[in-house]
Amino acid sequence: MGHATAVQIKEEKFILSDKAKKLTFGLMGLGALLVIVGYLTYHPTITGLTEEQVHHLPLKRLLGSMLFNGYFFFIIATCAAVFIAISQLANAGWYVAIRRIPEAMSEFMIYGAVIILIAVGLGLPIIYHWAHDGVMEMDELLAKKTWYLNKPFFLIRLVLFMGFWIWAASMIRKYSRQEDQLSKGLNDTTFFDKTFKLSAVFMFIFAFTFSMFAWDVTMSIDAHWYSTIFTIYNFATGWVSALTTIYLITWFLRSNGYLNIVTDEHQHDLGKFMFAFSVFWTYMWVAQFLLIWYANIPEEVAYYKDRLQGSYKFSFFFNVIMNFVVPFFLFMRRGAKRSRTMGAIVGACILLGHWNDVYLMVMPGAMNLATEVTGENPVGIISVDSQGVGFMELGFLFLFGGLFLFIVLKALTKANLYPTKHPFIMESALHDTGV
Amino acid sequence: MMNMPQQRKEMKYMDNSKMLLGIYDNPDLTLDATKNLIAQGYDVHDVYTPFAVHNLDRVLGVKRTRLSIAAFLFAMTGLTSAILLQTYASYFDWPMNVGGKPNLHIPTYIPITFELSILFTAFGMVGCFFIVNRMFWGRNTDIMDLRVTDDRFVIAVNIHEGQTDVSELSSLFVKGGALEVREREKDI
Incomplete structure (x- = not known):
């Protein structure tokens, strides 16, 4: 609108400093150390059970921590790819200036997938109750799920789904980087159209496969329990965490003098997304909790009973405070979404809150012992309290968090910091919502 | 965005009973003309548009809504x-x-x-x-020009007796791309 001369599209490159490398590797080293210390010092005792009967609790906790941390960073990376695909399908213009950030985040997907496959592959009989030999046949509730919940089909599904998403994300990245090199100008929509078609296919398949992915990886840990809203609740967790990560990385790059065309307007819009989807997450969380609490059916309530006693009670309420109360009240004001300090505080709270959310989805179920170890009733379950977040959970958080940051920052160096020849780049550079 | 007065000074005169309207058909021209008029020191009463024009509120120095x-x-x-x-x-x-x-x-x-x-x-x-907005039952809304509800943009400038050069102002309007310039009584 008459002030197109105010911005300059230039080819910016991100330089990965030695300090950043040292910090991320230091984080990884600290994480690995914590994991080892945590594993060696965890000697649980449970009244009524012998030492032999609880001997694989440390392994359960190790694999459970690995699984939920890997899952957390994997869904962040996947939802970053989903963010690009959705914006592409909506013909959005505003996000183009920050597009390289979700692109870089999606490079972590393959590492996350490997982590999940290792944790699941090693943990199938250890943290997945249904994968014990004989459990499916003896348990009447589980017997009907045998056609779906069996080891080969489970692993094939995981590999196929994650493989497809990784392929789609890598093609989106490839088109975007090719566009910088090969596009004939701002009117050339060759790569735009290709990405559009790919995004449509990706979104359609993702919607179905993510459902099954969430059932498999997290819901089947509590194999007796089911919730029809669980998928969208998982997606909300990943989506809002991905938006928060994009928001924080954008602030990080801007405060280091990069991204000359990104303004407070873009930051504000990302902030609105974070606010809105925090409320969306709460909606899903309440919808799941309220119905189960109200209906009070034993097989459903068991899930929340585990999570409302012992050390998990704190995590349960921490979840609501960090993921709803904090973003809702601190991030409602317009100025808060445009402030770096406030953005960093709320962003950190949201990420910590959703890490805690995934912890609460996986760990109580993963720590549960099947009663077959006591030799009595083969289908019962003994709840085990892991006494709060310990070294292993935090260790894997630092280990995978450091890896995630390193991969993302490294991926940012591979291309210009924003696509210089995307058809909508000028629209994004002049983005102004007028509020 | 550039060189915009953040807060336009309230100009209060006793004799501002008339206004000159410039009628445009393009949001960009309207925005530029408004900037120009304010820069030249004219008392722009308000700008009426059929849809929100980005940055117009900043140019006019409209306070953020509470x-x-x-x-x-x-x-x-x-x-x-x-x-x-x-x-x-x-x-x-x-x-x-x-x-x-x-x-x-x-x-x-x-x-x-x-x-x-x-x-x-x-x-x-x-x-x-x-x-x-003082909208009550039975109150007739005074619309500057009926066409602002459709596809026209109106800049209304207060005329102050002895201070505003009407012929210069209307030539400014026309130079800025106005389709039509006319005077009207101010009753709001």
């Missing part, structure tokens, strides 16, 4: 009313045993509290909007 603060207060009123209503009804006035749930059944408060917060906010904001 409607959002009002909305928050309405929401909190709704939230408090909903919690008081439910606690009174189900705990103090008529406790009932529903499925063995406690009488102070906080989780089921959520939907009703949510709905009442939204309801209070919506009604409160609409009410505020009407009051702030």
Whole structure:
């Protein structure tokens, strides 16, 4: 609108400093150390059970921590790819200036997938109750799920789904980087159209496969329990965490003098997304909790009973405070979404809150012992309290968090910091919502 | 964005009973003409457009709306009313045993509290909007030019006797791309 001369599209490159490398590797080293210390010092005792009967609790906790941390960073990376695909399908213009950030985040997907496959592959009989030999046949509730919940089909599904998403994300990245090199100008929509078609296919398949992915990886840990809203609740967790990560990385790059065309307007819009989807997450969380609490059916309530006693009670309420109360009240004001300090505080709270959310989805179920170890009733379950977040959970958080940051920052160096020849780049550079 | 006065000084004169209207058909031209007129020191009364033109509010120095603060207060009123209503009804006035749930059944408060917060906010904001814009039943709205409700953009400039050169102003309008320039009485 008459002030197109105010911005300059230039080819910016991100330089990965030695300090950043040292910090991320230091984080990884600290994480690995914590994991080892945590594993060696965890000697649980449970009244009524012998030492032999609880001997694989440390392994359960190790694999459970690995699984939920890997899952957390994997869904962040996947939802970053989903963010690009959705914006592409909506013909959005505003996000183009920050597009390289979700692109870089999606490079972590393959590492996350490997982590999940290792944790699941090693943990199938250890943290997945249904994968014990004989459990499916003896348990009447589980017997009907045998056609779906069996080891080969489970692993094939995981590999196929994650493989497809990784392929789609890598093609989106490839088109975007090719566009910088090969596009004939701002009117050339060759790569735009290709990405559009790919995004449509990706979104359609993702919607179905993510459902099954969430059932498999997290819901089947509590194999007796089911919730029809669980998928969208998982997606909300990943989506809002991905938006928060994009928001924080954008602030990080801007405060280091990069991204000359990104303004407070873009930051504000990302902030609105974070606010809105925090409320969306709460909606899903309440919808799941309220119905189960109200209906009070034993097989459903068991899930929340585990999570409302012992050390998990704190995590349960921490979840609501960090993921709803904090973003809702601190991030409602317009100025808060445009402030770096406030953005960093709320962003950190949201990420910590959703890490805690995934912890609460996986760990109580993963720590549960099947009663077959006591030799009595083969289908019962003994709840085990892991006494709060310990070294292993935090260790894997630092280990995978450091890896995630390193991969993302490294991926940012591979291309210009924003696509210089995307058809909508000028629209994004002049983005102004007028509020 | 560039060289814009953040807050235009309120100009108050006794004799501003007439206005000159410049009628445009292009939002960009309107925006540029408004910038130009303000830079030249004319007392731009207001600009009327069929849709929101980005940056126009900043050029005119319109203050940011306080409607959002009002909305928050309405929401909190709704939230408090909903919690008081439910606690009174189900705990103090008529406790009932529903499925063995406690009488102070906080989780089921959520939907009703949510709905009442939204309801209070919506009604409160609409009410505020009407009051702030002085829109009541039976009040005739004075529209600068009927075509601003369709596809025309109107810049209204106050004429101050002895200070505003009307012929120079109208030539400025035409130079800026106005399709039509006319004078009208000010009655709002």
